[in-house]
Amino acid sequence: MSAAPPSSNGLDRRLFLQAAGVGVGALLAGAGLAGQAEAAGGAPRLREDPFRLGVASGEPASDGIVLWTRLAPRPLADDGHGGMARAGYDVRWQVAEDERFRRVVRSGTALALPELGHSVHPWVRGLRPGRQYFYRFQAQGHTSPVGRFRTAPGAGSRAAFSFATASCQAWYHGHFSAYRDLVAQDPDVVFFLGDYVYEYGITATNMWRDAPAPGPRHELETNTLADYRVRYSLFKSDPDLQAAHAAAPWILTPDDHEVQNDYADEKSYYGLSEEDFLLRRAVAYRAYYENCPLPPLALAHGPDARLHRRLRYGGLATLHVLDGRQYRDPKPANTEEQYAPGRSMLGAAQEQWLYHGLRTADTRWNLLLQQVGMVKVTENRVDQWDGYPAARQRLLDVLGERGVAPSVVFTGDCHRSIAGDLLADFADPDSAVVSSEFLGTSIASDGDGAPSDNYAKDWMQHPWMSFYDGRRGYVLGHADAGAVTAEYRAVPYVRADNQAAGISLDRFRVEHGRPGMQKVS
Numbered sequence: 001m002s003a004a005p006p007s008s009n010g011l012d013r014r015l016f017l018q019a020a021g022v023g024v025g026a027l028l029a030g031a032g033l034a035g036q037a038e039a040a041g042g043a044p045r046l047r048e049d050p051f052r053l054g055v056a057s058g059e060p061a062s063d064g065i066v067l068w069t070r071l072a073p074r075p076l077a078d079d080g081h082g083g084m085a086r087a088g089y090d091v092r093w094q095v096a097e098d099e100r101f102r103r104v105v106r107s108g109t110a111l112a113l114p115e116l117g118h119s120v121h122p123w124v125r126g127l128r129p130g131r132q133y134f135y136r137f138q139a140q141g142h143t144s145p146v147g148r149f150r151t152a153p154g155a156g157s158r159a160a161f162s163f164a165t166a167s168c169q170a171w172y173h174g175h176f177s178a179y180r181d182l183v184a185q186d187p188d189v190v191f192f193l194g195d196y197v198y199e200y201g202i203t204a205t206n207m208w209r210d211a212p213a214p215g216p217r218h219e220l221e222t223n224t225l226a227d228y229r230v231r232y233s234l235f236k237s238d239p240d241l242q243a244a245h246a247a248a249p250w251i252l253t254p255d256d257h258e259v260q261n262d263y264a265d266e267k268s269y270y271g272l273s274e275e276d277f278l279l280r281r282a283v284a285y286r287a288y289y290e291n292c293p294l295p296p297l298a299l300a301h302g303p304d305a306r307l308h309r310r311l312r313y314g315g316l317a318t319l320h321v322l323d324g325r326q327y328r329d330p331k332p333a334n335t336e337e338q339y340a341p342g343r344s345m346l347g348a349a350q351e352q353w354l355y356h357g358l359r360t361a362d363t364r365w366n367l368l369l370q371q372v373g374m375v376k377v378t379e380n381r382v383d384q385w386d387g388y389p390a391a392r393q394r395l396l397d398v399l400g401e402r403g404v405a406p407s408v409v410f411t412g413d414c415h416r417s418i419a420g421d422l423l424a425d426f427a428d429p430d431s432a433v434v435s436s437e438f439l440g441t442s443i444a445s446d447g448d449g450a451p452s453d454n455y456a457k458d459w460m461q462h463p464w465m466s467f468y469d470g471r472r473g474y475v476l477g478h479a480d481a482g483a484v485t486a487e488y489r490a491v492p493y494v495r496a497d498n499q500a501a502g503i504s505l506d507r508f509r510v511e512h513g514r515p516g517m518q519k520v521s
Contacts (some may be wrong), residue, residue: 419437442472
């Protein structure tokens, strides 16, 4: 995929910096943690449905959940405020044990403020483990669609759970019909592994989705907070994406396109100055928080956001959610730099955080949720872990340590369904298998795709690889005490409409105590 390098749009930097900041009070109010004294009053009447971007839940714990919605009666309004007045609005939320809300078990009010794009992220606690709940929002007489979620099992439980992984949803390349199949499979949780939106301008050249063009507001690359907000609104207008959010809680991590293609830490791939790029990263991270069911910790402070975190599913699995963009070293200038021993994908602090979490996890499995391919492919894939071989080796060494619980890695980015084992030493094909990696294809990026393509030879040349397919889709997974299973599901097309039916391509399992993936017949 190509994109023209962006250029400065001459925005006043003070205004840009101002847009990047948000107060602690706004954060707490949006999370429903502020006092009643901060409740809104006198806000203009909402005459149209403000819930046109749907609802979502995320970060499932054994006793709670993060809920999300964003008030936007006209989501594509040019100013990025979704047709809302610059005022605060009370948003009532309810969590019930039944879909008709006869047994409401938790309720409260969050404050939707213009500083956060009128989004709210109520952080609900006091729920029971391993239970299904329903939720909804209300504002000025309007009621949202109903969403549902299942809390994680309790700490001592090894109850099985189902999940799906998804990534790379370029709205302009196709319909999100894969989500229709995902909803039908009814997973307990969805792991979204990056590229929720794309920053590129949407023009006649890359508008492959059979739908009306979104108009001149989207023809330029995103740069300002308003640009990113409107871009999220466009992508979230897809009905199948809204249905997928309403059907299960999501755990998300971003890749590069939520900010800019192939960025690394404070370095723009397209030559923006460090100052200009950090301003852009600040507004991009803020829009990401505003539009996703993320915990308060994920809200950016200037250009920085704490996005790596750890969750657990009872005593069965520890989920390590990684941030492979914010702390990475830039692309190497030469082979010597590529193989430098101190080079890092995650940054020193996140590496140590991950190693400690892997070594001390008391669950049956370690599941790593991350952005780019970890398995060795070719030396010129320097945006993937192939560009960080020393860092990969450090991680493989820890994954192979005695006493570290078995692990499975789930990855996005590559727009292909690919499966392979991770070896203790990729220079020795006979070395031990220390983990297995399932790379998910895209929801829509790169259009329809095909069972095979020009990249297949590179990936499948190695004896540690097991599967390759170039169609659109997702991974449907199941975890229990004995095994982690991954089924690759796909849709035959995405450009024409959203009616394509999902099909199963292949299934693999990793058994506890038996390193390496096995094909399920």
